[in-house]
Amino acid sequence: MKLKAMYSFLNGDLNRIEEQLKMTVQTSDPLVNEASLHLLEAGGKRIRPVFVLLGGQFGTYHFEKMKRVAVALELIHMASLVHDDVIDGAMLRRGKETIQAKWGDQFAMYVGDYLFARALEQMCEIDDPVAHHILAKTIVEVCRGEIEQISDKYRFDQNLRRYLQRIKRKTALLIAASCQLGAVVAGAPEAVHKKLYWFGYYVGMSFQITDDILDFIGTEKQLGKPAGSDLSQGNVTLPVLYAMKEQTLKEQIIKVNEHTTSHEMAHVIDGIKRTDAIEKSYELGDRYLQKALHTLQKLPRNRAWTALYNIAKYIGKRKY
Amino acid sequence: MDMQQQMEQVRTRIQRAIAHSYVDRYIQPRIVDEDRILFALSMLRSAQVDANIALDYVFAMMFIQLALDTHDEIDEQQTIQQRQLTVLAGDLYSGLYYEFLARRHDISLIRRFAEAIKEINIQKIRLRQLSLDDLERFHCIGVIESALLCKLAEHVHADEWGELAYYLFSLKRVHRDGAKSKASIDYIDYCKRKLQDLLPLHIHEEVKERFSHLLA
Numbered sequence: 318m319k320l321k322a323m324y325s326f327l328n329g330d331l332n333r334i335e336e337q338l339k340m341t342v343q344t345s346d347p348l349v350n351e352a353s354l355h356l357l358e359a360g361g362k363r364i365r366p367v368f369v370l371l372g373g374q375f376g377t378y379h380f381e382k383m384k385r386v387a388v389a390l391e392l393i394h395m396a397s398l399v400h401d402d403v404i405d406g407a408m409l410r411r412g413k414e415t416i417q418a419k420w421g422d423q424f425a426m427y428v429g430d431y432l433f434a435r436a437l438e439q440m441c442e443i444d445d446p447v448a449h450h451i452l453a454k455t456i457v458e459v460c461r462g463e464i465e466q467i468s469d470k471y472r473f474d475q476n477l478r479r480y481l482q483r484i485k486r487k488t489a490l491l492i493a494a495s496c497q498l499g500a501v502v503a504g505a506p507e508a509v510h511k512k513l514y515w516f517g518y519y520v521g522m523s524f525q526i527t528d529d530i531l532d533f534i535g536t537e538k539q540l541g542k543p544a545g546s547d548l549s550q551g552n553v554t555l556p557v558l559y560a561m562k563e564q565t566l567k568e569q570i571i572k573v574n575e576h577t578t579s580h581e582m583a584h585v586i587d588g589i590k591r592t593d594a595i596e597k598s599y600e601l602g603d604r605y606l607q608k609a610l611h612t613l614q615k616l617p618r619n620r621a622w623t624a625l626y627n628i629a630k631y632i633g634k635r636k637y
Numbered sequence: 638m639d640m641q642q643q644m645e646q647v648r649t650r651i652q653r654a655i656a657h658s659y660v661d662r663y664i665q666p667r668i669v670d671e672d673r674i675l676f677a678l679s680m681l682r683s684a685q686v687d688a689n690i691a692l693d694y695v696f697a698m699m700f701i702q703l704a705l706d707t708h709d710e711i712d713e714q715q716t717i718q719q720r721q722l723t724v725l726a727g728d729l730y731s732g733l734y735y736e737f738l739a740r741r742h743d744i745s746l747i748r749r750f751a752e753a754i755k756e757i758n759i760q761k762i763r764l765r766q767l768s769l770d771d772l773e774r775f776h777c778i779g780v781i782e783s784a785l786l787c788k789l790a791e792h793v794h795a796d797e798w799g800e801l802a803y804y805l806f807s808l809k810r811v812h813r814d815g816a817k818s819k820a821s822i823d824y825i826d827y828c829k830r831k832l833q834d835l836l837p838l839h840i841h842e843e844v845k846e847r848f849s850h851l852l853a
Contacts, residue, residue, distance in 0.1 A: 344755075344759055345759070346759050346762060346763055348762055348766065349759055349762055397728070400724050400725075400728060403711065403720070403724050404720070404721045404724050404725070406717070422711050422712075422713070422720070423709075423711055423712075423765075424762065424765065426708040426709075426711050426724065426727070427708075427758045427761045427762050428758070428762070429728075430704075430705065430708060430727075430731070430754060430757075430758045431754075431755055431758040431759060431762075433728075433731060433754070434751045434752070434753075434754035434755035434758065435751075435755060437735060437747060437748070437751035437754075438748060438751045438752065438755065441744055441745075441747055441748035441751065444744060446739065446742040446744070449735075449739035449742075449744060449747070450739045450740065452735075452739070453732065453735040453736035453739035453740075454736060454739075456731075456732040456735060456736070457729065457732040457733060457735075457736050459732075460725060460728045460729040460732050461729065463725050463728075464657070464659065464660060464722065464725050464726075464729065467659075467718065467721050467722065467725070468659045
């Protein structure tokens with residue numbers, strides 16, 4: 318089953334969210350409009366709005382309120398992508414030129430800040446302090462996580478706990494907040510929105526672990542970048558941590574730096590793939606997935622429940 | 638608590654909140670603009686806002702100012718790490734403003750400041766497209782330099798301070814950038830004249846004293 322088919326009952330609302338996204342980023346300056354639409358038209362799965370809408374089905378679902386939160390979260394995500402492209406010096410995203418490649422770093426900074434402001438304006442239509450508190454805390458944690466990711470580059474002495482904390486901040490928190498915020502704004506009981514938070518958190522952890530595995534086993538065509546790019550950029554991910562349990566391989570891995578050639582990298586990647594690191598990483602990813610499914614069992618069953626179940630399963634099985 | 642002590646308190650709180658052992662190693666120490674702190678405190682005092690609330694408002698506003706200023710520092714001369722951390726530090730300060738006001742349940746001020754951030758960034762983009770002798774530049778500069786203060790003024794129903802902020806901080810910026818054209822020199826004169834009309838309405842000597850070098 319394709320991902321979109323799992324929540325096809327949301328199609329109408331998702332189309333209206335897409336319209337709202339386009340309307341929200343419009344302004345009097347043609348260049349700002351061009352840049353914002355350039356980003357929107359590059360597409361994306363809109364998975365955060367999906368989680369918001371599904372979370373909302375566990376309470377009293379008012380589309381107008383859901384729309385504000387969904388648009389806010391997607392704009393925050395977009396703003397962070399624009400800034401991430403400045404951080405990475407990325408030229409392409411989803412096959413299209415990045416904002417910074419097309420208009421420069423400074424311009425990209427302004428567009429990112431503009432989108433962030435637009436997101437908060439949307440969110441301010443929600444008069445619920447708990448919702449604001451959750452979102453604000455998430456934003457701060459995500460930023461701290463990104464700083465951590467930079468400080469941890471090429472640091473091969475880090476442990477599993479540090480890695481898990483990093484992927485929590487990098488990926489899991491925003492998914493957790495998306496699931497929870499939909500329910501909070503829909504007035505779902507605390508016990509329900511907190512379970513949705515944990516569901517999103519476990520799914521997010523599993524998703525990122527799978528992503529980190531795919532970076533080693535995917536093809537360049539599937540990944541849109543050379544295999545092992547994370548490691549060559551200094552990101553010490555789960556397969557690397559497990560692979561370093563083999564002393565000989567560890568000695569090769571810790572020598573990786575900005576100047577490591579692609580030939581040398583290919584040798585290291587082969588070494589990692591020959592160990593049980595990929596298998597053990599899958600096992601940990603699956604443990605998070607099982608936790609997500611277990612949390613879901615405690616939630617009332619409805620069509621959103623089924624969609625969340627299928628999405629979690631899909632994420633666990635995805636190959637690229 | 639007198640104005641100096643309040644200013645010191647805002648500055649210390651901000652520096653404590655943004656201290657980050659790793660980030661601080663790579664990016665320039667951030668400068669907290671004391672002129673803005675003084676102006677905002679003076680305005681809030683004039684609007685009879687409770688001193689503790691005033692400190693919180695200025696604290697939140699200065700987080701945003703720092704975020705915007707930090708992102709202005711992005712340039713191609715920076716090392717990769719400096720550039721990366723400059724982006725992220727700015728993002729973090731933006732998040733901290735939101736988190737701080739969300740904790741205070743002050744959604745109305747979050748909204749006003751978000752409107753200011755939006756306007757400022759639109760004008761920054763606009764400014765990049767204008768030539769040095771285009772008079773629209775000065776409007777862009779005025780908004781960039783004063784939107785946060787104007788929104789705070791609106792929030793406490795002290796709108797007249799917004800106009801004052803617009804001319805005062807435009808003047809400061811054009812002065813700082815150096816009068817590069819006849820248009821800049823004319824605009825400096827124009828701001829001074831506007832401020833001569835506006836300043837007598839505002840009684841705080843601290844503000845006049847602080848900006849006296851610009852008004853001379």
